[in-house]
Amino acid sequence: MTSEVRVDAGALHDLLRAVVAATGSAAQEAEQVATHLLEANLQGHDSHGIMLLPRYVDHVREGKLHPNVTPEVIRQEGSLALFDGRMGYGQQVGRIAMDWAINAARTHGHAVMGLRNVHHIGRVGTYGEQAAAAGMISVHFVNGVSGAPAVAPFGGSDGRLSTNPVCVTIPPAVPGGQPLVLDFATSAIALGKCRVAFNAGRAVPEGALVDAKGQPSTDPGVLYRDTPRGALLSFGAHKGYGLALVCEILAGALLGGATAWRPELRDRGIVNSWLAFVLDPARFGDIEAFRGELAAVIADVKASPPADPDHPVLVAGEKERITKARRLADGIPVDATTWGNLVAAARSLGINDVPPVR
């Protein structure tokens, strides 16, 4: 087999839906999870797409991920709610919790939503896009616990935090326009990329890793071979570390979710906790003035002469839309290992009808 295959989005969607349904999910949940994972690949975030599904299948089998769960309301006071995700599929439970926050923001002008103890919620931008489609601004802080933490605090030398993502989305300035979707992990690079590099015997870029003595390294073996192991770094030195830390506190600690420092919580599959703020921009005054200013600010930054003429200035969310258009047309590239793992997971559930690849 070649090192990469290409598969059409429609056929892949069918396979993903069938696999999730075979784990016990009702049709609507299977559709929700499949659509979310496929969209991550379409937008170029392969680390949060189909690659995860075999792990989800294992977690269902191990009783760490529960199909067909709805969030439990722990507290609800006006525009504030705290939900417990009961370790359901994050893509499904998260969408339900976001629906609540969007409706509450329609009523109150703003909403604060906490969701704890949910299995992996995937690409956080999905929920920002959900808010933006409803005309809402949204801000998200998420923490995660899955095994021993891999990300070192700034100046440290071992893993204390996860890749805790932050997301901010702003609805389009004009009807039919595109939202701004700022959505990133706070680690310098994805943990999955270190594993892939280690398996391939390759180095990772400078600035991403330290060894167990806190010294800079480009060798992913510091994470997967060395004892004691080294750590992944946050992006932007102390600044990314600061964001990762507030995710841990605002999402994990504040909501009563899992926090990475507790060893007893590390073997529960993937546990996310998530604090979201949803704001109705119309409640701040003149919405048309805001939209005009938003369009002008974006136009101004994009008018900066590009350092490289082949790479014009983009704003958050654009790169993903460009990638999606290309992948819808040309098919989704999937590395052979990921494809093999997905096909094996499908077959283990009795699904032998896998789509053709190019």
Ligand code: NAD
């Ligand atoms: P990334 O480093 O690719 O950064 C993505 C962000 O940068 C996007 O907003 C994108 O539009 C913007 N961007 C990229 N190139 C740009 C350019 N040239 N100009 C302007 N903006 C640009 O993303 P990442 O850190 O690898 O994160 C990938 C995904 O992983 C995210 O969707 C995140 O939510 C998800 N994630 C989830 C969890 C979880 O626990 N659920 C944990 C970590 C990450």
